[in-house]
Amino acid sequence: MSEERLRIAIQKSGRLSEGSFDLLKSCGLTISRDKDKLYGRVREMPIDILLLRDDDIPEFVADDACDIGIVGQNVFEEERLEGAQDKPAQEVMTLGFARCQLMLAAPKDWTFDSPTMLEGKRIATSYPALTRAWLEKEGVNARAVTMKGSVEVAPRLKIADTVCDIVSTGATLDANGLKPVANVFSSEALLIRNANAFTQGKQEIYDALLKRINGVLTSRDAKYVMMNAPRSAIEAITEFLPGADAPTILELAGSPDKVAIHAVCRESVFWNTLEELKKLGASAILVLPIEKMMA
Numbered sequence: 001m002s003e004e005r006l007r008i009a010i011q012k013s014g015r016l017s018e019g020s021f022d023l024l025k026s027c028g029l030t031i032s033r034d035k036d037k038l039y040g041r042v043r044e045m046p047i048d049i050l051l052l053r054d055d056d057i058p059e060f061v062a063d064d065a066c067d068i069g070i071v072g073q074n075v076f077e078e079e080r081l082e083g084a085q086d087k088p089a090q091e092v093m094t095l096g097f098a099r100c101q102l103m104l105a106a107p108k109d110w111t112f113d114s115p116t117m118l119e120g121k122r123i124a125t126s127y128p129a130l131t132r133a134w135l136e137k138e139g140v141n142a143r144a145v146t147m148k149g150s151v152e153v154a155p156r157l158k159i160a161d162t163v164c165d166i167v168s169t170g171a172t173l174d175a176n177g178l179k180p181v182a183n184v185f186s187s188e189a190l191l192i193r194n195a196n197a198f199t200q201g202k203q204e205i206y207d208a209l210l211k212r213i214n215g216v217l218t219s220r221d222a223k224y225v226m227m228n229a230p231r232s233a234i235e236a237i238t239e240f241l242p243g244a245d246a247p248t249i250l251e252l253a254g255s256p257d258k259v260a261i262h263a264v265c266r267e268s269v270f271w272n273t274l275e276e277l278k279k280l281g282a283s284a285i286l287v288l289p290i291e292k293m294m295a
């Protein structure tokens, strides 16, 4: 095998870190690093990890300092709209964690019924490009004022009329006399890569890692479902099972009218799914977690 190593940029500490480390761990990678080191080495595959501030990740990946990275769509899209890089990093896929929303928030005493209310107003935000893109889409003429932190205090300080900020519980907004009124951008963690072709060595490592990431993502919600059912109900049950491929039908010893149905369901299996299966005639239903999956 070649000496080449794939370099992955992830957030050092913050709301993306845990999900990023968990994902790599689920891919079977253990990262050895000291707590405040900016660098980690993976033992199982030729991969190095760079631990950075999330805002630096798109640029590091675009510049070839790292090959791939994990960043919030909000940060990636903001930097893309700003057009800071000649050859920006490319999106590979969303990863299903660090979900959040960039929300427009207004003073609580506003009766907000339409974005046109923002006409001529000043909006404080750390995401001016995303905010402007939304205002343009809504056909509203307002000013986005850039603030790097403490955006929520802007209306109280009369720096701005409203704010556009990442909202989780809304408690910070509430404490500052604001309420969320419109969703400007929905975000989750995103895998990005350098836009240039990788060398063959790197490409092989990248392909192997991507296969594992895909396996982890598809098995995350997937369940192995087993049940007994009347032979006559096979068709109805198969149609009903969420996201299942062709199930396996097995004979049940001593019960010619009944079969066992085994299926991999790729979507969440809820209690009401089981109740519906029961109504269709299923019994002895078992739902098992799937640890690993590879197509």
Ligand code: ATP
Pocket (backbone or CB within 6 Å): 011, 012, 013, 014, 015, 016, 052, 053, 054, 055, 071, 072, 073, 074, 075, 098, 099, 100, 166, 167, 168, 169, 187, 188
């Ligand atoms: P850094 O020190 O790396 O610059 P930061 O303070 O800018 O960190 P975090 O607060 O850790 O950033 O958020 C990182 C990313 O996590 C955000 O850009 C967003 O994509 C996502 N995020 C933010 N808030 C939440 C939340 N409440 N829940 C889930 N994900 C969030």
Ligand code: ZN
Pocket (backbone or CB within 6 Å): 053, 054, 055
């Ligand atoms: Zn940041």
